[in-house]
Amino acid sequence: MITTNNITKKYGDFTAINDLSFNVNEGEILCLLGANGAGKSTIINILLNFTLPTLGTAEINNLDVIKNPIKTKEFLTYIPENLMLYPTLSAVENLDYFTKLSNKTFDQQQLQNYLSKAGLEKAAHNNRVNTFSKGMRQKVGIALAIAKESKVLLLDEPTSGLDPKSSNEFISLLKKMKDDGVAILMATHDLFRAKEVSTHIGIMRSGILENYSSTSELTLKQLETIYLDIMNFKNVS
Amino acid sequence: MRNIIFKELKELSRDGRFKSAVVISCILLLLALITGVNQYKKSNQQLTESVSKERAIWETQGAKNPHSAAHYGTYAFKPKFALSLLDYGVTKYTGNSIFLEAHNRNEASFSEATDQTSLARFGTLSINFVLIYLFPLIIILIGYNSYTKELENKTLTMLKSQGVSSVKLILGKWFATIIPIFILTIFTFLVIGVVLSNVHDLAFFSWSSLMTLLGSYLVYYLIISTITVLVSLLSKSSGTSLVSTLLIWILFSFITPKVATNFANEAHPYPSKSEFNAAVAEDKKNGLDGHNPWNEAAQKLESETLEEYGVDKISELPFNYSGYRMQKGEEHEAQIYKKHYDILNEIAIKQNKVYGSLSFLSPFISLRFLSMDVSNTSDKLHWKFTNAAEKYRLQKQEFLNYDIKDNSKYGERGYTMTEKKFKQLPRFNFTPPTNLEIIKENTQNILFLCLWLFLPFVGLLIFSKNK
Known part of the structure; x- marks a missing residue:
């Protein structure tokens, strides 16, 4: 691979x-x-x-x-040491954007499911990521990998x-x-x-x-x- | 690319700075529109009243000697063009009426600037001010960090790891910079169009002219957007990008136009008022060629006329020679005025050419020329008006002089023209060039704007490919 x-x-x-x-x-x-x-x-x-x-x-x-x-x-999905996302967008919106850039489109529910699978608490899904810790941002990265079905x-x-x-x-x-x-x-x-x-x-x-x-x-x-x-x-x- | 555009717009919609700038600009536009419309209505009403009052005075002056009436004079009023509401151009300084009298070609008087206090030097709020100065600032606010923020926030790495091509990313950001300002501008012009359509006694309003103006401003905003995104692409930080773009804006909007004015004045200086009057007086005294003054020309005219009609005395002519001679004298003086005003016009054209040629330093210059021409508030339009007024003055003088020539006897004292005849004098009518004619006249400005759009855009594509 x-x-x-x-x-x-x-x-x-x-x-x-x-x-x-x-x-x-x-x-x-x-x-x-x-x-x-x-x-x-x-x-x-x-x-x-x-x-x-x-x-x-x-x-x-x-x-x-x-x-x-x-x-x-x-x-592939790449997660750098300090994964940075768009601060004024929520976790769902960030995930939505990056998945769309990979030519994959999901509805809100699916996006939330991926975030949940990556371990991000539901309460944080619609929060702007400028309040997120590094660990939470990395979970969004993992959610991206799951959503993209990255190999x-x-x-x-x-x-x-x-x-x-x-x-x-x-x-x-x-x-x-x-x-x-x-x-x-x-x-x-x-x-x-x-x-x-x-x-x-x-x-x-x-x-x-x-x-x-x-x-x-x-x-x-x-x-x-x-x-x-x-x-x-x-x-x- | 659509996703990039939507994401950028979503971020922008949450940007407090952008929202504040838009709200402030809209408030200013609204104020400018309200005050502009009120000012327009007031000026237009004054104009309409003045035109009808002047005409009424002319038509009701009673039976009078035509030459006395010629000296009594009338006024030619410049129409208050509809789009002057949007772009005042040079109208504040050029005057809006010309006194038409026998023997003299007068300059336009009663400019708005002379009616205002020295406070007017600080300028007034106009729609054009918001469009040419503030909207580009909003573009800069939107686009100065379009690329650098990705670098600074380290989101560029994430984007690239998703396989987003740099060209697509930059074009997405370019569109996202353009779209808000396009929406704002189109909305502004639509509001202006609707408001203007509902103003009574509007002179020469056409949607095609308004749309031409809209097109011109949109092209200018495209240029500013392209340069802003290009600078962001080439900058290492948002701070550098902001300072660089603001410097470019200052260069475009303030420095180049002022330097161009100095250059134009230096290269083709305008004679002073006293120099101009002295030159006209000199030619009146000595004739156009310097050795053929009117008194000699008048003698020649008399002998030629007598010869043509085969008579020995002017009293034997089948018409009143006095009227004929006055008309020829008027035409002789008109030629002198034409010569000197043509010189002035030529200088103005040369100055405009020098000014316009510096468009390669700033697209602002091309936009200003185009905007003023389409709005009928340019120096060029003013010259057309003064020439039309002069043509009308001569037509009026001919009307009056030939009345003396055809209806009175030589040496007849106390001849008067009837009030009814005075009414037959055609009214002064000035029609500005059509929108199509204006576009043709502005080919160079349009080309400059296209060039200003093309070159930075090519730069944007080239540099984004290398990122």
Whole structure:
């Protein structure tokens, strides 16, 4: 569903991503771990066609993202670290707008159902989102993914800054989406959440995918060790 | 794109700043309309009364010597055109009536400006003021952050991740900027049209002229909207965009027109009143060619006339030579006036050309020329009126002089023209150019407006593709 083939991205002499290849299939969650500047967000930007790779190809649903920039976006929903919506519109209106931009039209009831499925309280559905917390805005993003029946979810640090309750709720939603067959790529710093939610974990450093493992093969302790090892924090651990 | 437009309009409808601006503009428009209509009715009533009073004085002056009547004079009044309610143009400064008398071509007098106190220098509220200055500000208010707000609110990323093309997004925002102002403008013009249609004794009102004005203003608003969205597209922040668009508005509406006036006056200076009068007096004294004054020309006319009729004395002519000579003298002076007024007109045309040529710096100039012409309140129209008045003056002089020539005897003292005959003098009638003629005369202004619309729009498409 999500495929990168030998992606390299250079900014002048600086190599942001070096020969990166991975696959995320239906019902899988790949969490990319790594420090700031490791290249996690860059790969998401390449998959969104916001950034062009220097070398290699990226595919969403077997379509090249560069050759099919509009078509590939029909299959995906992107939730950035700080999902921003239109502040003077309500949650329902925001969802209505974004779904219409994806050529899907729903009535008010359907939109409210999607918001409820994403865990947004009914009382908030018609409130303007300028009163919403980050967690509530992300639920609107998830509602969009559900409404669009997205096959792919791209998440960039989605739990950063969320309180534990919101974070738990969000992770539960991701698990549900995974079970529904959505392929999810999540860039994160959060080892604990990555271990909890992912099917696969990739650890990146300086644009290189240093480690790629099936989550079930690792304990949290092992994961932490590998991570710190890669990040050159062996002595500290 | 329709979804983008609807969303933008929905956001706009919840924007307090926009709502306040619209309410304030509507109140100002209403005030301008009420005061304008009252002013128009008052002026029109005064005009109608003056026209009929002047005519009555002329027709009831009793039996009188025609040349005395010629010196007594009459007035030619400029009609109060219906659309002057919308665009005052230069009417406040040009005068609205011309005294028509023998031997002299007078300038228009009784301008509104001379009837007002110095407070008038601060300007008055008019519909045109709201249309040309405030509506563009509303456009700026709507559109200055049309793109930058997406950057600043970080919603652009969400839009792009939904596969919305930049061109579609920008065009959606362009339409959303245009639609409110179009609705407001069309509504305003419809109200004006309905109000004007219900004003009695309206001079030269036509829906086609009103629609031409509407079209001109809509094109101008399209230009301002396109530039506003383009600036927003090219700006990094809403603050920068707002300041840039306001600077452009100031450049368009204030700086360029004033600089253009200075340029035009500098390039083609108008003679002073005393210089003009001195030049006319000089030609009256020495003749048009400088060595053929009227007294010599009159002698020549006399000998030629005697020769033509084969008589030795003017008393033997079959008509009263005095009337004939007065008419020829009038025509001689009229030529002198024509020469000098043509020079003035030529300077005015050249000034307007210089002014108009600076339209490449501001579409406002083209709009102003077009608006004043369609409203019949332009300098061009005033010249047409003064020329028509002069033509009528000569027609009137001929009517009176030829009465002397044909109905009195040479040397007859105390000849009078009957009151009935005075009534036969045709009335002064001035018809402005048709809407179609005005449009043809304004081809250059229309082209400039189209160019101003085309180039920023192309820029909008090019830059949005690169976003």
